Structure formats: C-alpha cells, structure tokens
Amino acid sequence: MRVAIHQREGSFSRGWVHRLRELGVDFDYVSAYDNDVISKLQNFDGFLWHWHQGDYRDHLIAKPLLDALGRAGKKVYPRIETSLYFDDKLAQKYLLEAIGAPLVPSYVFVDFDKAIEWARNTDYPKVFKLRGGAGSLNVKVVKNLHESSALIKRCFSRGFPLLDRVESLKDAIWRWRRDRSLDALWLVAKRTPRLWIRSKRERLLPRQLGYAYFQDFVPNAAYDDRAVVIGNRCFCIRRHCRPGDFRASGSGLVQFDKEIFPAEMIRSAFSVADAIQSQSLALDYVYRDGVPLLIETSYGFTADVYYSCQGFWTRDLEWHDLPVNPEAFIVDDFISHLETK
Known part of the structure; x- marks a missing residue:
C-alpha cells in the first residue's frame, strides 16, 4: 500500500505523516499543483490533500481534481461529497x-x-x-x-x-x-x-x-457549539463569543467539558454527516429556545484545539474516554477503506 500526500504548512498533512509512520504505511509527497499530477498519482493507492479556502490555486483545482480522481477509482481525501460545499x-x-x-x-x-x-x-x-x-x-x-x-x-x-x-x-x-x-x-x-x-x-x-x-440573528447566543464527525466519532468544543461581539468562531475562548453538549446536537451532527456521506465534517450550532440550529459546516479546520477534547461519542451516543486526534482518525478511516478495496 502506498499513499500520496499534498504537503501544506498548517494543514492536516503533518499529522497524517506522523500517523502513517506509526502504521508503517509507505507514503510520499505529491503536489496537487503539478501539471502531471494525474500521472504521478498512478503509482499510489490513495491521495490526501487538506486544501485551503484562502489559496486561489485550491479554489481553481481542488474540487475538479479530487472529483476526477474519485471518478477514476482513486481513493482520495476529501472525496467530492466531503468538500463540495466547503467554504460556500x-x-x-x-x-x-x-x-x-x-x-x-x-x-x-x-x-x-x-x-x-x-x-x-x-x-x-x-x-x-x-x-x-x-x-x-x-x-x-x-x-x-x-x-x-x-x-x-x-x-x-x-x-x-x-x-x-x-x-x-x-x-x-x-x-x-x-x-x-x-x-x-x-x-x-x-x-x-x-x-x-x-x-x-x-x-x-x-x-x-x-x-x-x-x-x-439568533439573540442571546453567548457561544456556539462545534461538533466534528469523523467516521463513527463525534467530538465537540464550545466556543464563547468575544467580549462585546456576537461572533464565536475564531475567538479562542473554548470549553471542552463533555457534560455541556446536548445529545440532540450530537445526534443531529451524525445525521447530517451521514446524509452528506462526508469523511469529516465540522458543524457549528447555536441554540434557540434550547433547540440546536446549524449555522454552517466545514470539512476542514485547525486540528490542534481538538487535542484537548476529553474523548468522543459514537453513533450509539456511548462516550469513549480516549485521546482525540483528528488527523489520525482521518488516516485510520482512509487506510481501512483502502484495505477493504
């Protein structure tokens, strides 16, 4: 088995490399920006690329390239189902x-x-x-x-x-x-x-x-809850709004206590991820009269903050007091699908 990675500073790629080395999986770096990227990937079983919404090159080629590879039978992350709606x-x-x-x-x-x-x-x-x-x-x-x-x-x-x-x-x-x-x-x-x-x-x-x-506008929303679903795992953070601001995203004011996250929100996150057939999905919720309402979703995110999560839920809403590592979860699922193939 051999996996290709598009390397980018600040992306999932560093964590992917660490996990692939732990698993003993052969890998190499391939740039998605190369004109001959398709031919270069012929010698690989799968391709991992955490593309970014702030790079004009990614805007131009990420979705069509990943879709083309998927249609040709190549295992990719993210699949088109995972990232089609990203940053839109x-x-x-x-x-x-x-x-x-x-x-x-x-x-x-x-x-x-x-x-x-x-x-x-x-x-x-x-x-x-x-x-x-x-x-x-x-x-x-x-x-x-x-x-x-x-x-x-x-x-x-x-x-x-x-x-x-x-x-x-x-x-x-x-x-x-x-x-x-x-x-x-x-x-x-x-x-x-x-x-x-x-x-x-x-x-x-x-x-x-x-x-x-x-x-x-949802009034009196002092925070939002972000649920991340990767495979059969859901882990959550609560992001509090900045002082004097209604926005929580990017505040850095984060809470991890598992008791604060309602089961209804976790069930909703699994349901949406399943409907999209997404390999990874971050879902941002606010609450109106206690009911969780989605603001937006994203396939990618900055992974470091989630290392502090206390564990994760599975679809049966059973809690697992285990380390949370988003990049490792993505690789584990990816390798499992390659082995099944």
Whole structure:
C-alpha cells in the first residue's frame, strides 16, 4: 500500500505523516499543483490533500481534481461529497434545507430588486455573510434597512474582496490583546501592511458579487457549539463569543467539558454527516429556545484545539474516554477503506 500526500504548512498533512509512520504505511509527497499530477498519482493507492479556502490555486483545482480522481477509482481525501460545499455558505443553505437539517433560516438573492424588496419587509437584526471566508471575518450584524440596503447595493455593484483586510487586522489585534504573545504580535505586524498592499494570492482570489446572503440573528447566543464527525466519532468544543461581539468562531475562548453538549446536537451532527456521506465534517450550532440550529459546516479546520477534547461519542451516543486526534482518525478511516478495496 502506498499513499500520496499534498504537503501544506498548517494543514492536516503533518499529522497524517506522523500517523502513517506509526502504521508503517509507505507514503510520499505529491503536489496537487503539478501539471502531471494525474500521472504521478498512478503509482499510489490513495491521495490526501487538506486544501485551503484562502489559496486561489485550491479554489481553481481542488474540487475538479479530487472529483476526477474519485471518478477514476482513486481513493482520495476529501472525496467530492466531503468538500463540495466547503467554504460556500450559499451551497450549504441549499444542501442543508434539502436534507432537512435544522438550519438557521437563511436567505439568498441573485436579483437586486428582490433583495431590496425582502430587506424592506423583513425584521431586524439580520446577519450578513459572504459565501466564503473563515473565522467570522466576513460576517456582520445588520441592524436596519439602511444598513442592509447599503450592503445589497454593494453586492450588485463593486462587490467585496474575499479577505476583509480591515477586519483581518482587527482580528489580529484582538488576538494580541488576548494572548500578549510574540506570535500574536507578529501576526499584527504581518497584517498591518496588508491594509495598503495586497498579496498576489489575495489579488487572485475571486471577488464576491452578484448575490446577497443573510441569516436570521439568533439573540442571546453567548457561544456556539462545534461538533466534528469523523467516521463513527463525534467530538465537540464550545466556543464563547468575544467580549462585546456576537461572533464565536475564531475567538479562542473554548470549553471542552463533555457534560455541556446536548445529545440532540450530537445526534443531529451524525445525521447530517451521514446524509452528506462526508469523511469529516465540522458543524457549528447555536441554540434557540434550547433547540440546536446549524449555522454552517466545514470539512476542514485547525486540528490542534481538538487535542484537548476529553474523548468522543459514537453513533450509539456511548462516550469513549480516549485521546482525540483528528488527523489520525482521518488516516485510520482512509487506510481501512483502502484495505477493504
């Protein structure tokens, strides 16, 4: 058995390498960006690539390449079912509504007049989002018709960059105030020049325009719960909102106690992951009157925070007091499927 890995700093790839070495599985690195990637992968049984929404190259080729390999019979992670809806909140709305998942009511408009008509007749506040972006950077609370109209007009004129440089810098400053670490200070130093100078990768990311996307605002949500399903395992974290902010994603204020996560939310996470047939799925929930409602989903995430989870649930809702290692779980399932083949 031989496995290929696309290596990327900060991705699952480092953990995959460690686990494959533990299992004694032969592997090598293959770049997904190479023109001859298809021929290079002929000598491998499977291909692992944790592609990233912030890289224009991944935007261009990840889904078609992985889909093509899967159709040709190559075992891949992520399969197209796993990542088709990744970093696309519009697509997630349609998917989650179609499978009957408990989605926070969401609204998509591709016509300016219809969007404005809705804005005039809806209640406020609402939450405005771009279809892509991580860490809550492209998310805003809209308090009234004036604000929503201004956003809708921009949606159908000059649009928005996928990376909000002002919000990105504010996020870095907030992290530095929270952590007071050299790493956090370095992040501020890196992001400050980007207010005026865009990187090549940023310039090549697709501009967001031609649509408007809103969700209902769920009041009094001091946190969200993230459930991650990989195979027959579900592990959870609770992310508390930043002080004076409604957003929890990216806050770093995390709680792991297993007692705080309701069984209804865990059952819902397994149900959605099964309906999508996803190899890995992170699901973000808020609660309205105690009922868990989905905000969005993602196949990929930063793995390090989940090492502190106390264990995981299986589909029978039995708790397993075992170490949580997302990258190892992905590899174990992947190798198991290869052996079955």
